Each structure stands twice: as structure tokens, then as C-alpha cells.
Amino acid sequence: MAQLDALQALVLSKQLGSFAAAARTLGVTRSHISKLIASLEADYGTALFVRSTRALALTGAGATLHDYAVDLLAIAAEAREAMAALRGTVAGPLRVNAPMSFGKLVLAPLLPQFLAQHPKIELRVELNDRLIDPFEHGFDLTLRIAQLPDSSLAARRMCAVPRAIYAAPGYLQAHGVPDSPKALKTHRCLNYAHANTGHVWHLGKGREKANVAVGGPLCSNNGDLLVEAAVAGAGLILQPGFLAARHIAAGRLVPVLPQWQEFPEISLYALYPATRRVPTTVRALVDYLVTALPPAMTAAVP
Numbered sequence: 001m002a003q004l005d006a007l008q009a010l011v012l013s014k015q016l017g018s019f020a021a022a023a024r025t026l027g028v029t030r031s032h033i034s035k036l037i038a039s040l041e042a043d044y045g046t047a048l049f050v051r052s053t054r055a056l057a058l059t060g061a062g063a064t065l066h067d068y069a070v071d072l073l074a075i076a077a078e079a080r081e082a083m084a085a086l087r088g089t090v091a092g093p094l095r096v097n098a099p100m101s102f103g104k105l106v107l108a109p110l111l112p113q114f115l116a117q118h119p120k121i122e123l124r125v126e127l128n129d130r131l132i133d134p135f136e137h138g139f140d141l142t143l144r145i146a147q148l149p150d151s152s153l154a155a156r157r158m159c160a161v162p163r164a165i166y167a168a169p170g171y172l173q174a175h176g177v178p179d180s181p182k183a184l185k186t187h188r189c190l191n192y193a194h195a196n197t198g199h200v201w202h203l204g205k206g207r208e209k210a211n212v213a214v215g216g217p218l219c220s221n222n223g224d225l226l227v228e229a230a231v232a233g234a235g236l237i238l239q240p241g242f243l244a245a246r247h248i249a250a251g252r253l254v255p256v257l258p259q260w261q262e263f264p265e266i267s268l269y270a271l272y273p274a275t276r277r278v279p280t281t282v283r284a285l286v287d288y289l290v291t292a293l294p295p296a297m298t299a300a301v302p
Contacts, residue, residue: 007069016137092120096139099143158268159290163241167253185214189216190217190237270282
């Protein structure tokens with residue numbers, strides 16, 4: 001086990017770019033990671049990292065050992081899963097990456113029941129809105145809201161995530177209610193930074209389609225921020241229903257052009273490596289979420 005711990009420290013240090021980041025991921029001290037790397041260097045009689053104040057890079061020997069370490073850790077994980085399956089349990093660590101707003105509003109309320117069903121799973125969830133390479137950062141599973149998943153990853157579609165237009169009643173009283181997608185050009189529209197479309201809203205109503213170039217005072221990579229700005233009267237938003245639901249229920253937001261929604265519709269995907277057998281922990285969470293999530297995430301969030 002000590003050798004596997006050291007190999008895991010090697011792999012994470014390379015993936016995350018520092019001993020400190022690897023230590024945070026494993027919940028240990030930086031000095032502990034340094035000792036594990038030193039033990040490997042002593043065992044193999046060679047330096048594994050080139051250390052500098054700016055970067056941490058593998059030596060040639062380190063790169064070779066890293067490739068073997070990845071394979072050995074994968075085999076060890078599969079062995080643990082196989083033994084757990086023989087006992088009829090799903091056990092082991094599970095690192096999950098998810099969008100910030102979705103994680104807080106939708107995922108968090110669902111996790112207690114999942115953990116009750118699988119008490120041997122050691123779940124770690126990290127939320128952010130950056131479009132990172134999840135497996136370079138050591139995640140077993142990434143939940144991503146998008147139109148298309150990454151082609152290099154295996155993907156399972158979980159449910160639709162409709163995005164529609166919303167605004168505060170006060171904004172509409174001051175600026176008028178748009179009566180067509182074309183009318184959006186005259187309004188203050190708040191844009192989502194990660195949208196592939198930039199400042200063009202692609203909308204659909206049945207067979208009708210409209211691509212509208214919009215402008216406004218605010219752009220952000222976080223949906224919660226845009227929703228709060230819209231609640232305060234800053235402009236119109238094109239956001240998922242699960243973000244707007246509680247504000248609609250309270251009368252702080254109202255739908256605008258309700259028959260028009262973003263087209264093509266985006267979905268929630270579960271992403272995991274395409275080249276490895278899906279771990280039982282990953283399969284357990286994905287299967288649970290497929291059942292727990294509604295077909296389209298439009299239900300009100302308390």
C-alpha cells in the first residue's frame with residue numbers, strides 16, 4: 001500500500017502541477033507528498049521531478065514511471081472494485097466535478113440518499129464553472145451541461161436542461177415586453193461566458209428558428225450571478241429553468257417569450273474515460289442520477 005500511495009502522489013503531482021495541490025487532493029500535508037516522492041526516488045535511484053520556483057516537471061525517468069503508475073493504479077482500483085462486487089457492495093473513493101450552480105441547487109439535495117444507499121463510497125465533489133479537462137485533474141466523473149459532450153470521452157445523456165428567457169417585472173415595466181425574438185435586439189441582455197454562441201441567442205419555437213445578436217452590460221461564466229443581476233433589474237437572461245424556478249415562484253422573475261427556448265436544447269451529460277472499464281462507483285452514481293433527475297430539469301428548486 002505504501003508503494004501505491006507513493007505512485008498516486010507521483011501521478012497527482014504531475015496532473016495538478018505541484019506537491020501542494022496533490023496534498024490538498026489527498027487530504028495530507030505537502031511534506032508527506034515530498035516524503036512519498038523521495039521514497040520513490042530512493043527506490044529507483046533517480047530523480048523523478050525537476051523542481052523550480054515556477055513549475056514542477058517530470059524528468060525522463062519520472063515520465064516513464066508515471067505511465068506505469070497510471071496503469072498500476074487503475075489495476076489496483078479495479079481489483080478493489082472486483083472484491084467489493086463479490087461482497088455485494090460498492091466501495092471506494094469517487095471524485096466528481098460539476099458546475100457550480102447545478103451542484104448547489106440540484107445535485108446537493110440528491111446526494112444524501114445516494115450516500116445512504118452506498119455508505120462505503122467515499123465521495124468528493126468539487127464545483128466550478130471552468131471547462132477543465134476533468135481527468136487531467138484527477139476526477140473520476142464529470143457532470144457537464146452542454147449541447148455536445150467531449151468527443152474524447154464516453155458520455156451518457158442524463159436529462160434535458162431547457163434554457164429560456166426571464167426578466168424581473170420591474171425591468172419589463174421600465175423597458176417594455178419584447179413581443180418577438182427580433183425585439184430582443186433593443187433590450188439589455190445578460191450573457192453567459194461559456195456559451196459557444198457568444199452574444200447570439202439561438203431560439204426555437206416548433207419549426208420556427210431565430211438567431212438574434214444581442215447586447216448588454218454584463219457577461220459572466222456563472223449562471224447564479226446572471227440570475228441575481230436579472231432579479232435586480234439589470235436585463236434579460238437566457239438561463240436554465242432550474243436556476244430561475246425559485247425566483248419565478250416568488251414573483252421576482254417572469255418568463256419572456258415563453259414559447260421560445262434555446263435551440264438546440266442543451267443536456268446534462270455524465271463524462272468519463274472512454275478507454276477504461278467504468279468503475280462501479282461511477283456507474284452507481286450515474287445510474288442513481290438517471291433515476292433521481294427529472295427528464296427535463298424544470299422543476300422548482302426550494
